[in-house]
Amino acid sequence: MAIPPTYINESKHLIRIQPEQLDLLWKEGWRHFGTHFYRYSWALYDDVLCMVVPLRVDLEGYKHSKRFKKIISKNKHFKTVIEPIALTTEHHVLFEKHKQKFTHSIPEDIYVFLSRQPDKIPNPTYQVNIYDTEREGKTNPVDKGRGKLIACSFFDIGNEAISSVYGMYDPDYHVHSLGIYTMLMEIEYAKEQQKNYYYHGYSYDLPSMYDYKKRFPNIQAYDWEHWQEPKKIFTNPLPKRFYHLVKLADLDLEHYKGSQIRSVGEFIHCSYSEQVARSANKYFSEEESILILHIAPERVYSLIKDEYAPNGLLFPHVYGYIPRMAIFRTTKISKNKNGIFEFDETIDDEFYE
Template sequence: MTDEKRIKLFSTHPHPCSYFDDREAKTLFVDPDIAVSSSLYSLLSQRGFRRSGNHYYRPNCEGCQQCIPCRVPVAEFTFSRNQRKLFNRNADLTVVATRELSTQAYGLYERYINARHTDGDMYPADPEQFASFITEGRSDTRYIHFYDNDRLISVAVSDPVEDGVSAIYTFYDPDDRRRSLGKYAVLWQIMQCQQRNLPYVYLGYWIRDCNKMRYKTNYRPIELLMSQRWIRLN
Protein backbone atom coordinates (compact mmCIF):
# COMPACT_ATOMS: atom_id res chain seq x y z
CA MET A 1 0.00 0.00 0.00
CA THR A 2 1.38 3.40 -0.95
CA ASP A 3 1.81 6.20 1.58
CA GLU A 4 -0.98 8.17 -0.10
CA LYS A 5 -3.51 5.34 0.25
CA ARG A 6 -2.63 4.92 3.93
CA ILE A 7 -3.69 8.47 4.85
CA LYS A 8 -6.66 8.61 7.21
CA LEU A 9 -8.00 12.02 8.18
CA PHE A 10 -10.05 13.12 11.16
CA SER A 11 -11.87 16.42 11.60
CA THR A 12 -12.17 18.40 14.80
CA HIS A 13 -15.40 19.91 16.05
CA PRO A 14 -15.70 23.67 15.52
CA HIS A 15 -13.37 25.58 17.84
CA PRO A 16 -12.34 29.25 18.26
CA CYS A 17 -10.26 30.53 15.36
CA SER A 18 -6.68 31.50 16.23
CA TYR A 19 -6.71 34.40 13.75
CA PHE A 20 -10.20 35.93 13.77
CA ASP A 21 -12.16 36.55 16.96
CA ASP A 22 -15.52 36.41 15.20
CA ARG A 23 -15.02 33.01 13.52
CA GLU A 24 -14.93 29.33 14.34
CA ALA A 25 -12.42 26.95 12.78
CA LYS A 26 -12.31 23.26 11.91
CA THR A 27 -9.11 21.30 11.37
CA LEU A 28 -8.25 18.09 9.53
CA PHE A 29 -5.66 15.89 11.25
CA VAL A 30 -3.76 12.92 9.90
CA ASP A 31 -4.47 9.79 11.93
CA PRO A 32 -1.87 9.97 14.76
CA ASP A 33 -1.43 6.18 14.62
CA ILE A 34 0.08 6.44 11.13
CA ALA A 35 3.88 6.64 10.99
CA VAL A 36 4.56 9.62 8.74
CA SER A 37 7.54 8.73 6.56
CA SER A 38 9.66 11.30 4.76
CA SER A 39 7.85 10.59 1.49
CA LEU A 40 4.42 10.91 3.12
CA TYR A 41 5.46 14.12 4.88
CA SER A 42 6.56 15.52 1.53
CA LEU A 43 3.22 14.58 -0.04
CA LEU A 44 1.33 16.18 2.84
CA SER A 45 3.35 19.39 2.47
CA GLN A 46 2.54 19.49 -1.23
CA ARG A 47 -1.14 19.23 -0.30
CA GLY A 48 -1.06 22.06 2.18
CA PHE A 49 -0.58 20.25 5.49
CA ARG A 50 1.61 21.54 8.32
CA ARG A 51 3.25 19.90 11.31
CA SER A 52 2.83 20.92 14.95
CA GLY A 53 4.69 18.57 17.27
CA ASN A 54 3.40 15.08 16.52
CA HIS A 55 0.37 16.33 14.61
CA TYR A 56 -0.06 16.93 10.87
CA TYR A 57 -2.98 19.19 10.07
CA ARG A 58 -4.75 21.41 7.57
CA PRO A 59 -7.52 23.99 8.12
CA ASN A 60 -10.92 22.78 6.95
CA CYS A 61 -13.22 25.66 7.86
CA GLU A 62 -16.75 26.05 6.57
CA GLY A 63 -17.35 29.31 4.73
CA CYS A 64 -13.78 30.59 5.09
CA GLN A 65 -10.77 30.06 2.81
CA GLN A 66 -8.40 32.59 4.38
CA CYS A 67 -5.62 30.10 5.29
CA ILE A 68 -3.80 29.52 2.00
CA PRO A 69 -0.69 27.30 1.92
CA CYS A 70 2.34 29.04 0.44
CA ARG A 71 5.86 28.11 -0.62
CA VAL A 72 8.84 29.94 -2.13
CA PRO A 73 10.32 28.51 -5.37
CA VAL A 74 13.86 29.30 -4.34
CA ALA A 75 15.59 28.99 -7.72
CA GLU A 76 13.68 32.06 -8.95
CA PHE A 77 13.76 33.97 -5.68
CA THR A 78 15.56 37.31 -5.76
CA PHE A 79 16.31 39.59 -2.83
CA SER A 80 14.55 42.90 -2.70
CA ARG A 81 16.71 45.88 -1.77
CA ASN A 82 15.44 45.80 1.83
CA GLN A 83 15.91 42.04 2.11
CA ARG A 84 19.52 42.36 0.92
CA LYS A 85 20.15 45.04 3.52
CA LEU A 86 18.61 42.84 6.20
CA PHE A 87 20.69 39.86 5.19
CA ASN A 88 23.88 41.91 5.26
CA ARG A 89 22.93 43.46 8.61
CA ASN A 90 23.00 39.99 10.16
CA ALA A 91 26.20 38.80 8.52
CA ASP A 92 27.98 38.97 11.88
CA LEU A 93 25.81 36.22 13.40
CA THR A 94 27.06 32.68 13.90
CA VAL A 95 24.61 30.05 12.63
CA VAL A 96 24.63 26.48 13.93
CA ALA A 97 22.13 23.90 12.63
CA THR A 98 21.77 20.78 14.79
CA ARG A 99 19.28 18.06 15.69
CA GLU A 100 19.47 19.05 19.34
CA LEU A 101 18.22 22.26 20.91
CA SER A 102 20.49 24.50 22.92
CA THR A 103 19.78 24.55 26.66
CA GLN A 104 19.22 28.30 26.22
CA ALA A 105 16.32 27.72 23.83
CA TYR A 106 13.42 27.43 26.27
CA GLY A 107 14.27 30.68 28.05
CA LEU A 108 14.38 32.46 24.70
CA TYR A 109 11.07 30.88 23.64
CA GLU A 110 9.39 31.86 26.91
CA ARG A 111 10.50 35.48 26.56
CA TYR A 112 9.34 35.57 22.93
CA ILE A 113 5.87 34.11 23.52
CA ASN A 114 5.22 36.16 26.64
CA ALA A 115 6.27 39.39 24.90
CA ARG A 116 4.92 38.94 21.36
CA HIS A 117 1.96 36.57 21.60
CA THR A 118 -0.05 37.50 24.66
CA ASP A 119 -3.22 37.31 22.54
CA GLY A 120 -2.52 33.80 21.23
CA ASP A 121 -3.31 30.29 22.38
CA MET A 122 0.36 29.61 23.23
CA TYR A 123 0.37 32.26 25.98
CA PRO A 124 1.66 31.93 28.61
CA ALA A 125 4.58 29.75 27.59
CA ASP A 126 5.38 26.70 29.70
CA PRO A 127 7.86 23.79 29.32
CA GLU A 128 5.18 21.20 28.53
CA GLN A 129 3.69 23.27 25.74
CA PHE A 130 7.20 24.03 24.42
CA ALA A 131 8.03 20.32 24.28
CA SER A 132 4.78 19.31 22.56
CA PHE A 133 5.13 22.05 19.94
CA ILE A 134 8.87 22.45 19.38
CA THR A 135 10.83 19.37 20.45
CA GLU A 136 8.44 16.50 19.72
CA GLY A 137 7.65 15.21 16.27
CA ARG A 138 10.48 14.14 13.99
CA SER A 139 14.01 12.89 14.48
CA ASP A 140 15.30 14.71 11.38
CA THR A 141 14.15 18.20 12.41
CA ARG A 142 16.87 20.83 12.26
CA TYR A 143 17.14 23.51 14.93
CA ILE A 144 18.91 26.48 13.39
CA HIS A 145 20.56 28.50 16.15
CA PHE A 146 21.57 32.13 15.55
CA TYR A 147 24.19 33.50 17.94
CA ASP A 148 25.38 37.03 18.59
CA ASN A 149 28.81 36.10 19.93
CA ASP A 150 27.88 33.52 22.61
CA ARG A 151 24.31 34.76 23.12
CA LEU A 152 21.50 32.79 21.49
CA ILE A 153 19.14 35.31 19.90
CA SER A 154 17.00 33.21 17.55
CA VAL A 155 16.02 29.63 16.75
CA ALA A 156 14.35 28.47 13.53
CA VAL A 157 12.71 25.03 13.53
CA SER A 158 13.02 23.49 10.06
CA ASP A 159 11.99 20.09 8.66
CA PRO A 160 13.58 18.52 5.59
CA VAL A 161 11.13 17.31 2.94
CA GLU A 162 11.94 15.71 -0.38
CA ASP A 163 11.49 18.92 -2.36
CA GLY A 164 12.99 21.38 0.12
CA VAL A 165 12.32 22.36 3.71
CA SER A 166 9.25 23.17 5.76
CA ALA A 167 9.83 26.24 7.95
CA ILE A 168 7.92 25.23 11.08
CA TYR A 169 8.48 28.10 13.51
CA THR A 170 10.93 30.79 14.54
CA PHE A 171 11.33 32.42 17.94
CA TYR A 172 13.80 35.12 18.88
CA ASP A 173 14.87 37.83 21.28
CA PRO A 174 11.80 40.10 21.47
CA ASP A 175 13.96 43.09 22.40
CA ASP A 176 16.17 42.89 19.31
CA ARG A 177 14.05 44.68 16.72
CA ARG A 178 16.88 46.06 14.58
CA ARG A 179 17.84 42.68 13.17
CA SER A 180 14.30 41.58 12.10
CA LEU A 181 15.24 38.05 13.11
CA GLY A 182 12.05 36.34 11.93
CA LYS A 183 12.53 37.67 8.41
CA TYR A 184 16.22 36.83 8.49
CA ALA A 185 15.49 33.20 9.44
CA VAL A 186 13.29 32.82 6.34
CA LEU A 187 15.93 34.39 4.08
CA TRP A 188 18.62 32.14 5.57
CA GLN A 189 16.57 29.02 4.81
CA ILE A 190 15.90 30.22 1.27
CA MET A 191 19.62 30.78 0.73
CA GLN A 192 20.44 27.32 2.08
CA CYS A 193 17.97 25.70 -0.31
CA GLN A 194 19.42 27.67 -3.22
CA GLN A 195 22.91 26.43 -2.36
CA ARG A 196 21.69 22.83 -2.10
CA ASN A 197 19.52 23.00 -5.25
CA LEU A 198 16.35 22.24 -3.32
CA PRO A 199 13.18 23.59 -4.96
CA TYR A 200 11.00 24.98 -2.17
CA VAL A 201 10.72 26.54 1.26
CA TYR A 202 7.24 25.87 2.64
CA LEU A 203 6.12 28.82 4.78
CA GLY A 204 2.78 27.59 6.13
CA TYR A 205 -0.35 29.67 5.64
CA TRP A 206 -0.71 33.08 4.10
CA ILE A 207 -3.73 34.89 5.55
CA ARG A 208 -4.58 38.06 3.66
CA ASP A 209 -6.71 39.69 6.37
CA CYS A 210 -4.42 38.84 9.31
CA ASN A 211 -1.53 41.24 9.95
CA LYS A 212 0.69 38.58 11.52
CA MET A 213 0.33 36.21 8.56
CA ARG A 214 0.17 38.61 5.61
CA TYR A 215 3.94 39.18 5.38
CA LYS A 216 4.64 35.90 3.60
CA THR A 217 3.90 37.28 0.14
CA ASN A 218 6.87 39.64 0.62
CA TYR A 219 9.03 36.71 -0.56
CA ARG A 220 8.70 36.69 -4.35
CA PRO A 221 8.00 34.80 -6.40
CA ILE A 222 5.71 32.80 -4.16
CA GLU A 223 3.28 29.99 -4.88
CA LEU A 224 -0.18 29.70 -3.30
CA LEU A 225 -2.16 26.45 -3.16
CA MET A 226 -5.60 27.37 -4.50
CA SER A 227 -8.25 24.92 -5.78
CA GLN A 228 -5.68 22.10 -5.36
CA ARG A 229 -3.20 23.83 -7.70
CA TRP A 230 -0.05 25.78 -6.89
CA ILE A 231 -0.42 29.25 -8.42
CA ARG A 232 2.66 31.44 -8.79
CA LEU A 233 2.70 35.14 -7.95
CA ASN A 234 5.71 37.04 -9.28
Protein backbone atom coordinates in the same frame (compact mmCIF):
# COMPACT_ATOMS: atom_id res chain seq x y z
CA MET B 1 -22.61 31.78 8.88
CA ALA B 2 -22.60 29.24 6.06
CA ILE B 3 -19.71 26.82 5.77
CA PRO B 4 -18.22 26.84 2.23
CA PRO B 5 -18.84 23.61 0.28
CA THR B 6 -15.06 23.24 -0.23
CA TYR B 7 -14.40 23.26 3.51
CA ILE B 8 -11.48 21.07 4.60
CA ASN B 9 -10.68 20.33 8.25
CA GLU B 10 -8.47 17.30 8.83
CA SER B 11 -5.86 16.12 11.30
CA LYS B 12 -3.90 12.98 12.04
CA HIS B 13 -1.28 11.69 14.43
CA LEU B 14 1.96 10.45 12.87
CA ILE B 15 4.83 9.01 14.90
CA ARG B 16 7.17 8.39 11.97
CA ILE B 17 7.24 9.94 8.53
CA GLN B 18 9.67 9.75 5.63
CA PRO B 19 11.00 12.71 3.57
CA GLU B 20 9.02 11.73 0.47
CA GLN B 21 5.82 11.61 2.57
CA LEU B 22 6.53 15.11 3.88
CA ASP B 23 6.76 16.40 0.31
CA LEU B 24 3.34 14.93 -0.51
CA LEU B 25 1.72 16.36 2.62
CA TRP B 26 3.14 19.86 2.08
CA LYS B 27 1.86 19.87 -1.50
CA GLU B 28 -1.65 19.27 -0.14
CA GLY B 29 -1.53 22.02 2.47
CA TRP B 30 -0.60 19.97 5.55
CA ARG B 31 1.53 21.33 8.40
CA HIS B 32 2.44 19.91 11.79
CA PHE B 33 3.50 20.63 15.35
CA GLY B 34 5.22 17.58 16.76
CA THR B 35 3.24 14.49 15.80
CA HIS B 36 0.03 16.46 15.19
CA PHE B 37 -0.50 16.99 11.45
CA TYR B 38 -3.34 19.24 10.36
CA ARG B 39 -4.85 21.26 7.53
CA TYR B 40 -7.95 23.44 7.26
CA SER B 41 -9.13 25.61 4.39
CA TRP B 42 -11.32 28.24 6.09
CA ALA B 43 -11.00 30.21 9.32
CA LEU B 44 -12.43 33.20 11.17
CA TYR B 45 -10.19 36.25 11.32
CA ASP B 46 -11.55 39.27 13.20
CA ASP B 47 -14.98 37.62 12.92
CA VAL B 48 -14.70 37.47 9.12
CA LEU B 49 -14.73 34.12 7.32
CA CYS B 50 -11.71 33.87 5.04
CA MET B 51 -9.84 31.23 3.10
CA VAL B 52 -6.62 29.83 4.55
CA VAL B 53 -3.97 29.96 1.82
CA PRO B 54 -0.83 27.76 2.16
CA LEU B 55 2.26 29.42 0.69
CA ARG B 56 5.61 28.29 -0.65
CA VAL B 57 8.61 29.87 -2.36
CA ASP B 58 9.67 28.51 -5.74
CA LEU B 59 13.46 28.37 -5.39
CA GLU B 60 14.17 28.14 -9.12
CA GLY B 61 15.55 31.55 -10.03
CA TYR B 62 14.84 32.90 -6.55
CA LYS B 63 16.71 36.08 -5.58
CA HIS B 64 16.41 38.03 -2.35
CA SER B 65 14.56 41.32 -2.61
CA LYS B 66 16.37 44.58 -1.85
CA ARG B 67 14.70 44.66 1.58
CA PHE B 68 15.82 41.13 2.40
CA LYS B 69 19.37 41.88 1.29
CA LYS B 70 19.42 44.73 3.81
CA ILE B 71 18.31 42.38 6.59
CA ILE B 72 21.06 39.89 5.71
CA SER B 73 23.66 42.65 5.54
CA LYS B 74 22.84 44.12 8.96
CA ASN B 75 22.97 40.69 10.62
CA LYS B 76 26.03 39.21 8.94
CA HIS B 77 28.18 40.01 12.00
CA PHE B 78 26.16 37.47 14.01
CA LYS B 79 27.22 33.81 13.95
CA THR B 80 24.82 31.49 12.11
CA VAL B 81 24.87 27.73 12.70
CA ILE B 82 22.56 25.31 10.84
CA GLU B 83 22.57 21.80 12.27
CA PRO B 84 20.41 18.84 13.39
CA ILE B 85 18.24 19.87 16.31
CA ALA B 86 19.88 19.76 19.75
CA LEU B 87 17.84 21.69 22.30
CA THR B 88 19.80 23.25 25.16
CA THR B 89 19.03 25.46 28.13
CA GLU B 90 19.67 28.42 25.83
CA HIS B 91 16.76 27.42 23.62
CA HIS B 92 14.34 27.13 26.51
CA VAL B 93 15.44 30.48 27.96
CA LEU B 94 15.03 32.08 24.54
CA PHE B 95 11.55 30.56 24.16
CA GLU B 96 10.45 32.01 27.52
CA LYS B 97 11.58 35.47 26.42
CA HIS B 98 10.02 35.17 22.98
CA LYS B 99 6.62 33.99 24.18
CA GLN B 100 6.14 37.31 25.97
CA LYS B 101 4.98 38.68 22.61
CA PHE B 102 1.89 36.45 22.73
CA THR B 103 -1.23 38.20 24.06
CA HIS B 104 -3.53 35.17 23.91
CA SER B 105 -3.19 31.39 23.53
CA ILE B 106 0.21 31.69 25.22
CA PRO B 107 2.17 28.44 24.65
CA GLU B 108 3.31 26.64 27.77
CA ASP B 109 6.68 25.55 26.43
CA ILE B 110 8.58 24.80 23.26
CA TYR B 111 7.08 21.31 23.06
CA VAL B 112 3.81 22.83 21.89
CA PHE B 113 5.61 23.08 18.53
CA LEU B 114 8.07 20.20 18.73
CA SER B 115 7.86 16.59 19.88
CA ARG B 116 9.76 15.51 22.97
CA GLN B 117 12.23 13.77 20.66
CA PRO B 118 12.45 16.22 17.75
CA ASP B 119 15.67 14.65 16.47
CA LYS B 120 13.73 11.55 15.40
CA ILE B 121 9.97 11.93 16.00
CA PRO B 122 8.12 12.26 13.71
CA ASN B 123 11.18 13.06 11.55
CA PRO B 124 14.65 14.56 12.12
CA THR B 125 14.24 18.32 12.60
CA TYR B 126 16.97 20.87 11.87
CA GLN B 127 17.63 24.21 13.50
CA VAL B 128 19.05 27.60 12.56
CA ASN B 129 20.86 29.17 15.52
CA ILE B 130 21.89 32.83 15.53
CA TYR B 131 24.51 33.90 18.09
CA ASP B 132 25.77 37.27 19.26
CA THR B 133 29.47 36.47 19.61
CA GLU B 134 30.08 39.66 21.62
CA ARG B 135 27.81 38.43 24.42
CA GLU B 136 28.47 35.54 26.77
CA GLY B 137 26.23 32.50 26.34
CA LYS B 138 25.47 29.58 28.64
CA THR B 139 27.95 26.81 29.35
CA ASN B 140 26.14 24.00 27.53
CA PRO B 141 28.68 21.94 25.55
CA VAL B 142 26.82 22.65 22.31
CA ASP B 143 26.67 26.42 22.86
CA LYS B 144 30.03 26.92 24.53
CA GLY B 145 32.20 29.37 22.67
CA ARG B 146 29.48 30.44 20.25
CA GLY B 147 28.17 33.40 22.21
CA LYS B 148 24.65 34.34 23.26
CA LEU B 149 21.78 32.61 21.43
CA ILE B 150 19.54 35.43 20.16
CA ALA B 151 17.35 33.67 17.57
CA CYS B 152 16.47 30.19 16.42
CA SER B 153 14.16 28.51 13.92
CA PHE B 154 13.27 24.89 13.27
CA PHE B 155 12.58 23.26 9.90
CA ASP B 156 11.87 19.89 8.29
CA ILE B 157 13.64 18.43 5.28
CA GLY B 158 11.90 16.52 2.49
CA ASN B 159 13.34 15.17 -0.73
CA GLU B 160 12.11 18.11 -2.80
CA ALA B 161 11.61 20.87 -0.24
CA ILE B 162 12.08 22.12 3.28
CA SER B 163 9.35 23.52 5.50
CA SER B 164 9.64 25.99 8.37
CA VAL B 165 8.14 24.77 11.65
CA TYR B 166 8.64 27.57 14.19
CA GLY B 167 10.91 30.53 14.85
CA MET B 168 11.77 32.59 17.91
CA TYR B 169 14.04 35.49 18.80
CA ASP B 170 15.16 37.62 21.73
CA PRO B 171 12.87 40.70 21.95
CA ASP B 172 15.91 42.78 22.95
CA TYR B 173 17.09 42.35 19.34
CA HIS B 174 13.79 43.20 17.65
CA VAL B 175 15.35 45.91 15.44
CA HIS B 176 17.36 43.21 13.65
CA SER B 177 14.30 41.52 12.08
CA LEU B 178 15.63 38.16 13.27
CA GLY B 179 12.36 36.34 12.60
CA ILE B 180 12.70 37.15 8.91
CA TYR B 181 16.46 36.60 9.02
CA THR B 182 16.16 32.97 10.18
CA MET B 183 13.66 32.36 7.36
CA LEU B 184 16.15 33.78 4.87
CA MET B 185 18.83 31.47 6.28
CA GLU B 186 16.45 28.53 5.80
CA ILE B 187 15.98 29.59 2.18
CA GLU B 188 19.76 29.80 1.71
CA TYR B 189 20.11 26.30 3.14
CA ALA B 190 17.34 24.96 0.88
CA LYS B 191 19.06 26.42 -2.17
CA GLU B 192 22.40 24.93 -1.14
CA GLN B 193 20.71 21.53 -0.80
CA GLN B 194 19.19 22.02 -4.28
CA LYS B 195 15.60 21.82 -3.06
CA ASN B 196 12.76 23.00 -5.27
CA TYR B 197 10.55 24.71 -2.71
CA TYR B 198 10.51 26.41 0.66
CA TYR B 199 7.21 26.14 2.57
CA HIS B 200 6.88 29.04 4.98
CA GLY B 201 3.36 28.70 6.33
CA TYR B 202 0.04 30.17 5.33
CA SER B 203 -1.84 33.43 5.09
CA TYR B 204 -5.45 34.43 4.42
CA ASP B 205 -7.13 35.73 1.28
CA LEU B 206 -7.85 38.92 3.25
CA PRO B 207 -5.34 41.32 4.89
CA SER B 208 -4.18 39.81 8.19
CA MET B 209 -1.34 39.45 10.69
CA TYR B 210 0.22 36.84 8.39
CA ASP B 211 0.69 39.18 5.44
CA TYR B 212 4.46 39.38 5.93
CA LYS B 213 4.61 35.88 4.40
CA LYS B 214 3.21 37.26 1.15
CA ARG B 215 6.23 39.56 0.76
CA PHE B 216 8.69 36.86 -0.30
CA PRO B 217 9.74 36.78 -3.99
CA ASN B 218 8.67 33.83 -6.16
CA ILE B 219 5.81 32.76 -3.89
CA GLN B 220 3.08 30.37 -4.95
CA ALA B 221 -0.31 30.02 -3.29
CA TYR B 222 -2.51 26.93 -2.90
CA ASP B 223 -6.25 27.25 -3.55
CA TRP B 224 -6.80 23.67 -2.21
CA GLU B 225 -6.71 22.30 -5.73
CA HIS B 226 -3.71 23.87 -7.46
CA TRP B 227 -0.55 25.84 -6.68
CA GLN B 228 -0.67 29.06 -8.67
CA GLU B 229 0.22 32.73 -8.88
CA PRO B 230 -0.87 34.45 -5.63
CA LYS B 231 -2.56 37.33 -7.46
CA LYS B 232 -5.22 34.85 -8.63
CA ILE B 233 -6.15 34.20 -4.99
CA PHE B 234 -5.34 37.43 -3.16
CA THR B 235 -7.88 39.67 -4.86
CA ASN B 236 -7.33 42.42 -2.31
CA PRO B 237 -4.06 44.39 -2.59
CA LEU B 238 -1.51 43.71 0.14
CA PRO B 239 -1.72 46.61 2.60
CA LYS B 240 1.45 48.62 3.01
CA ARG B 241 2.27 49.82 6.51
CA PHE B 242 2.75 53.52 7.02
CA TYR B 243 3.97 55.94 9.67
CA HIS B 244 2.94 59.20 11.32
CA LEU B 245 5.69 61.52 12.63
CA VAL B 246 5.11 63.51 15.81
CA LYS B 247 7.05 66.19 17.67
CA LEU B 248 7.66 65.10 21.25
CA ALA B 249 6.25 68.40 22.46
CA ASP B 250 3.01 67.78 20.55
CA LEU B 251 2.08 64.60 22.36
CA ASP B 252 0.16 66.63 24.96
CA LEU B 253 -2.02 68.28 22.34
CA GLU B 254 -5.70 67.38 22.43
CA HIS B 255 -5.81 65.58 19.08
CA TYR B 256 -3.20 63.05 20.28
CA LYS B 257 -5.13 62.10 23.42
CA GLY B 258 -7.82 59.51 23.93
CA SER B 259 -8.55 56.35 21.95
CA GLN B 260 -7.82 57.89 18.56
CA ILE B 261 -5.58 60.37 16.78
CA ARG B 262 -7.70 62.97 15.05
CA SER B 263 -6.90 65.21 12.14
CA VAL B 264 -6.50 68.94 12.81
CA GLY B 265 -6.66 69.71 9.11
CA GLU B 266 -8.11 68.06 6.05
CA PHE B 267 -6.23 64.82 6.68
CA ILE B 268 -3.50 63.19 8.80
CA HIS B 269 -0.12 63.28 7.04
CA CYS B 270 1.70 59.92 6.95
CA SER B 271 4.72 58.38 5.20
CA TYR B 272 5.71 54.95 3.92
CA SER B 273 8.84 53.35 5.42
CA GLU B 274 11.15 54.52 2.65
CA GLN B 275 9.85 58.09 3.10
CA VAL B 276 10.18 58.41 6.89
CA ALA B 277 13.77 59.69 7.00
CA ARG B 278 13.06 62.12 4.16
CA SER B 279 9.97 63.48 5.91
CA ALA B 280 11.76 63.73 9.25
CA ASN B 281 14.68 65.72 7.82
CA LYS B 282 12.45 68.00 5.75
CA TYR B 283 9.67 68.81 8.20
CA PHE B 284 11.32 68.28 11.59
CA SER B 285 14.77 69.78 10.98
CA GLU B 286 14.49 71.97 14.10
CA GLU B 287 13.89 68.95 16.35
CA GLU B 288 16.60 66.81 17.91
CA SER B 289 14.27 63.85 18.45
CA ILE B 290 10.83 62.87 17.18
CA LEU B 291 8.39 59.99 17.68
CA ILE B 292 7.43 57.59 14.89
CA LEU B 293 3.99 55.96 15.13
CA HIS B 294 3.91 52.61 13.28
CA ILE B 295 0.45 52.06 11.81
CA ALA B 296 -1.27 48.90 10.53
CA PRO B 297 -3.57 50.08 7.70
CA GLU B 298 -6.01 47.16 8.07
CA ARG B 299 -6.89 48.55 11.52
CA VAL B 300 -7.67 52.03 10.20
CA TYR B 301 -11.32 52.39 9.24
CA SER B 302 -11.13 55.93 7.90
CA LEU B 303 -10.40 56.61 4.23
CA ILE B 304 -6.71 56.18 3.30
CA LYS B 305 -5.66 57.84 0.04
CA ASP B 306 -2.31 57.91 -1.72
CA GLU B 307 -1.90 61.48 -2.90
CA TYR B 308 0.88 63.34 -4.67
CA ALA B 309 3.04 65.84 -2.83
CA PRO B 310 4.56 68.80 -4.72
CA ASN B 311 7.75 66.76 -5.19
CA GLY B 312 5.82 64.16 -7.16
CA LEU B 313 5.94 61.41 -4.49
CA LEU B 314 2.83 59.55 -3.32
CA PHE B 315 2.17 59.82 0.41
CA PRO B 316 -0.60 58.13 2.42
CA HIS B 317 -3.18 60.53 3.87
CA VAL B 318 -5.82 59.50 6.42
CA TYR B 319 -9.13 61.31 6.09
CA GLY B 320 -10.63 60.94 9.54
CA TYR B 321 -8.83 59.37 12.49
CA ILE B 322 -6.32 56.68 13.44
CA PRO B 323 -7.47 54.43 16.32
CA ARG B 324 -4.92 53.63 19.00
CA MET B 325 -5.33 49.93 18.23
CA ALA B 326 -3.86 50.60 14.78
CA ILE B 327 -0.57 51.83 16.32
CA PHE B 328 1.36 48.63 16.86
CA ARG B 329 4.70 50.23 17.80
CA THR B 330 6.26 53.60 18.57
CA THR B 331 9.90 54.47 17.94
CA LYS B 332 11.82 57.51 19.09
CA ILE B 333 14.55 58.55 16.67
CA SER B 334 17.24 61.17 17.22
CA LYS B 335 19.60 62.89 14.85
CA ASN B 336 22.95 61.21 14.29
CA LYS B 337 26.30 62.92 14.79
CA ASN B 338 25.87 64.60 11.42
CA GLY B 339 22.55 66.11 12.45
CA ILE B 340 20.53 63.77 10.21
CA PHE B 341 17.53 61.59 11.05
CA GLU B 342 17.83 57.96 9.97
CA PHE B 343 15.13 55.28 9.95
CA ASP B 344 15.50 51.54 9.45
CA GLU B 345 13.10 50.66 6.62
CA THR B 346 13.15 46.97 7.59
CA ILE B 347 12.22 47.47 11.27
CA ASP B 348 8.67 46.14 10.80
CA ASP B 349 9.34 43.29 8.42
CA GLU B 350 8.32 40.79 11.10
CA PHE B 351 5.54 42.78 12.73
CA TYR B 352 2.86 40.31 11.68
CA GLU B 353 4.94 37.24 12.54
